[in-house]
Amino acid sequence: MKIRQILPALTAMMMIVPLAACGGGAETTAEEGKSAEPEKGPNRGRMLRDGDFAVEMTIFEDGVPPMYRVYPSRDGKPVDPKMVKLTVTLKRLDGEINRFAFKPEGAYLAGDGVVVEPHSFDVEVVAVENGKRHVWKFANPEGRSKISAAAAKDGGIEIETVGPAVISDIREVEGVVQLATSARSEIRAQFPGKVMLVTKAVGDYVKKGQLLARIESSESLQVYPVYSPVSGVVAERNANVGNVAIDQPIYVITDPGQTTVVFNIFPRDLGTIRPGQKVDIETLDGQPIAASVLGGYLPEGNAAAGTALVRASVPNRDGRWRPGMALHGRVTVNAVTVPLAVRTEALQRFRDFTVVFANFGEDYEVRMLELGRKTPEWTEVLSGIKPGTRYAAKGAFLIRQDVEKSGASHDH
Template sequence: MRRTLLIIAALMAAPLIASCGQSGEEPAAAGAEAAAAGDYERGPHNGRMLRDGAFAIEVTVFEDGVPPEYRLYAYRDGKPLDPRGVNAQVMIARLDGEKTTFAFNPQEDYLRANGVLVEPHSFDVVVTAREGGRNHRWAFPSYEGRTSITDAAARAAGITTETVGPQQVGDTVEIIGRVELDPTGSADVGAKYPGPVMAVYRNVGDRVGRGTLLARVESSNSLQTYSVYAPIAGVITQRNTNVGDVAGSEPLFVISDPSRTVATFPIFPRDIERIRPGQPVQIRGLEGERTQAATIRDFLPLAEVTSQAVTARASLPNRDGFWRPGMAVRGLVSVDQRTVPLAVRTDAIQQFRAFRVVFAKIGQTYEVRMLELGREGPEWTEVLSGIKPGTVYAAKNSYVIKADIDKSGASHDH
């Protein structure tokens, strides 16, 4: 429900910028409504037709078995022109300010660009052509995987950002365990002197503060009654006495602090050489999306005889009481860590078309960056190409941005 509300809030607050190839022959200032519909004339090669009187250029992006490249077809009075009689250029300006100009060479019946059109195909385009002593110029937006979300709406949706740069990335080992109370957060409460229990004031499940009165006991030696107080704050998890019992050396109560829990994981022989104290681990329930970063704290000294597993423990602070003792959890342990020049948050990566992407943030606009990925860890994933160092990108709740782009019907069009 929370995710649904976040998406709705963000989408209502975020004006959309249209997808790749979403305009006719209007200049870049044309309304987004026409662009969103992809309402422009298509030519014989399914490209965008740009007309100036009797002369026309058809702009296509060819990517069948080759890296994407511009190909232009020229016409006069609806008839194809010899490409050797046309001189053309295409200039693209990307969201981050990068500009690229393509020159063209005649090839058979078309003009072929002298460079690769790098993903994403999202930019403002200016096309110029000269033929028969006449100059022609067109400008139009061609956007893909791009949307605008105000900073206020992004905050309301829980979207946060990171900057692309060097990070430590490691392989991962998945382990399954459970939540337990931290033994260091429990206290056995016994009688100071043996004798009959005269009164009991607290029961299992009661939350108590340090110094809370728990019981009164009569000393068998002095016959004086004394009070038993809680030595720590927490919840009573065991009550081992009633009025009339004789207190001895056994604890009357056990108090545990529920905010101090640990995740325990059996580590089997196949993984024991890879997992060590001090390694980071991402802990989550078997269901749901709650994730918490922790560190392998220590190992219990003895192995389980039958399975030969050794128990690893990771501290799991539990201030809001989400983690309950006995709950099954999954851990992803980072092993074999090394520093890589570029990395992004693993949770930031989304699927867009056939690509794995993050969304770069420039001003209040977010746009896809198609990534080539290397080593993937639970927290960070290595980036080999597709995004520039220092780029700010959506790190948390990036699914909201993807939902906004999907809602716009963004397509890969030209």
């Protein structure tokens, strides 16, 4: 298969060239820079010839795991498989080596193991027949591309390493900003009496210790000051000069920095959304605000909407989030750490498989995956790639496009 750079400006390409066979174990290299489609045999396999002796290499996978079947022949006529001793050695891009011994089964020699995907490797075939040793070596790349570091950077390809990750489900909830219960302070007269002075109006900002009012005690007739015990904004002023202050609050002061979001939880989610779970708070258009933790369910629900209510604190030092504003929440539920996961955006389609592209320097090669749980961020991997393998986490679609343009084959 041709291996080409993915970016149009990079026109250099690499050709994987098969090696010719020579009897008695001698090996010669085909002329570099030229390539040809391998000869196919009657069983649609690759023909390897050495003089009048030949073997047809096939990988049989109709309804079974892929395994080698090799058909020996001489001058185009079948040779009894019992008369041939055969071994196949595969060397993969990551350095893994697979060796297969063979035994006769009917008209062919059957390999003793599964040929794991991808079927991309350098192959060495050794056959001994009638006392003569035949050796073939050839490259069998599949789903592979070569990309320089500069081209990968320009194309937005980013590399990560396969390893453990936290997989969790997300529940979407909607909520409304409210003041925290601790954000409201009611300021009362210490002793009943006539209001002689008020200094603040609704909406004014008050610092802790500032003078709010002066009251003439009805018993002592002495005038005493009333100071603010907190900093905040005047939400209510319930007294004017000349009024008599008894037990009603003179002022209600609120701290706009102490806000919460009260989320509506529908009945279908009551079994999964619980106090203590993480919630990511966002604006309605998806802009992140803060990460918080759900508190306990409130005693009363939202009767009009038929929902339960749960509260989460939200930072609001600049007073941006006003009571009554609507916000969005993403609650993390059923979180579990899995031993192997890849970024979900790294997943691509290749033939009938879902794959990622493993990275080995400037080389990229498909890894066919068996997948488990999936979220927008992470996908669990059950098999198909080794822990610690580097892979294209971003920009993988560019690699796939290059592989498809180069005519990726499944050559058996």
